[in-house]
Amino acid sequence: MSRARKRVANRLLGYPDDARLLLINADDLGMYQAINEAIVRAFREGIVHSTSLMVPCPGGSQAIELLRKDPDIRFGVHLSIIRDIGHYHWDPLTPKEKVPSLLDADGNLYGLGQMSE
Numbered sequence: 681m682s683r684a685r686k687r688v689a690n691r692l693l694g695y696p697d698d699a700r701l702l703l704i705n706a707d708d709l710g711m712y713q714a715i716n717e718a719i720v721r722a723f724r725e726g727i728v729h730s731t732s733l734m735v736p737c738p739g740g741s742q743a744i745e746l747l748r749k750d751p752d753i754r755f756g757v758h759l760s761i762i763r764d765i766g767h768y769h770w771d772p773l774t775p776k777e778k779v780p781s782l783l784d785a786d787g788n789l790y791g792l793g794q795m796s797e
Contacts, residue, residue, distance in 0.1 A: 766791035
């Protein structure tokens with residue numbers, strides 16, 4: 681990152697221009713309830729600065745509710761078009777008939793081992 685861009689980033693985050701920053705993002709909010717709770721706790725304790733939301737996962741709805749209750753949690757969207765554990769069911773957010781190429785025979789997002797090359 682150029683010095684000028686670093687200064688802008690530092691200012692936007694409220695730090696001096698010459699500060700060296702380590703920003704920790706907690707990945708996979710929405711994966712499961714236990715992960716959601718751990719990420720929210722880590723954010724509240726100042727361990728992480730942001731998180732990435734995975735909406736189609738089993739804990740996606742709970743994660744969205746946690747974010748609604750705590751608007752200070754900074755988050756981005758984690759693009760999730762395959763599932764990493766085959767026996768968990770992840771549904772697409774779009775109607776299934778609009779994304780058939782992303783779905784297996786059971787109508788779930790493909791698992792890692794199911795994708796053909």
